[in-house]
Amino acid sequence: MPEGARTERLMGLCELAVRPPRQPQGIGSQLHAELLKAIAPAWSSLLALPTDSRGQDLYTRLGYEYAGPYRNTPDGPEFDLLLLHVGTRLDP
Numbered sequence: 001m002p003e004g005a006r007t008e009r010l011m012g013l014c015e016l017a018v019r020p021p022r023q024p025q026g027i028g029s030q031l032h033a034e035l036l037k038a039i040a041p042a043w044s045s046l047l048a049l050p051t052d053s054r055g056q057d058l059y060t061r062l063g064y065e066y067a068g069p070y071r072n073t074p075d076g077p078e079f080d081l082l083l084l085h086v087g088t089r090l091d092p
Helices: 004-007 020-025 029-038 053-062
Strands: 008-012 043-046 066-070 077-086
Touching: 004 043, 004 077, 008 029, 020 029, 029 053, 043 053, 053 077
Parallel strands: 008 043
Antiparallel strands: 043 077, 066 077
């Protein structure tokens, strides 16, 4: 994990969802962008199931990168920890 993600302002994104009929309209991407503007983190993190290819595609398009495996408990399911270095991504 990059040092900045450990020491700079980090936002953990949980449960941002758009109903399937509305997904092709870019609403989720717009909500994500507005959330980043409102919170203004240096980094954003989220957990994704490795088997969720649609979600993984979206997170890649948004700029998230794989940071490693993550488990909530030693015997719990394994998630992909994804990080986005927000940096200059925010519009002025």
